Amino acid sequence: MHKVGCLILKEGAWNFEPEDKDYIGVNIPYGPTVTIEQDTGIYDKNGRMIYEGDIIKMKYPYDRRCIGKFVVVKDPNSPRLGLLDKTKNDEIFDLYKHMSSQYKIIGDIHHSPDLLDKDQPNEEE
Structure with a gap:
């Protein structure tokens, strides 16, 4: 996963700004397999940034609708x-x-879609 500075649609590339400021940003071509997902600006209980497409395990004791596995989606x-x-x-x-503190990233829809399998229990033990 890379942090994208901007998309250059005309050139079919995206600009990658490295964390190490000794290097300048580079334009990297992207192909049809690139998926761009938005971050939420919110971190899970382990300090990981939550992105669109992440699978979140949540247990909010005050609302039973908010217990289980959820996918971060665009409304x-x-x-x-x-x-x-x-x-x-x-x-x-x-x-x-x-x-x-109620959110925990357990995977994403691209690498672990099986986590959303209907045969698996959806409530946290």
């Missing part, structure tokens, strides 16, 4: 990112910074 009806558990319903829950 089609607004400009926000939220949490969706399609096995329960189509309701998208808000992500909140003050609840970050």
Whole structure:
């Protein structure tokens, strides 16, 4: 995963700004396999940045709807990112910074889609 400075659509490249400021940014060509996902600006309880497409395990004791595994998705009806558990319903829950201690990234939809398998229990033991 790389932090993208900007996309250069005309050239089919994206600008990568390295963390080490001794180097200047470079333009890297991208192909059809590149997926660009938005970060949420929110970290999970282990200090990892949460991105669109991440699979989050959440256990919020005050609302049973907020217990289980959720995917971070774009809300089609607004400009926000939220949490969706399609096995329960189509309701998208808000992500909140003050609840970050309740979120744990357990994978993402690209590398571990099996985590969303309907045969697996969705509640945290």
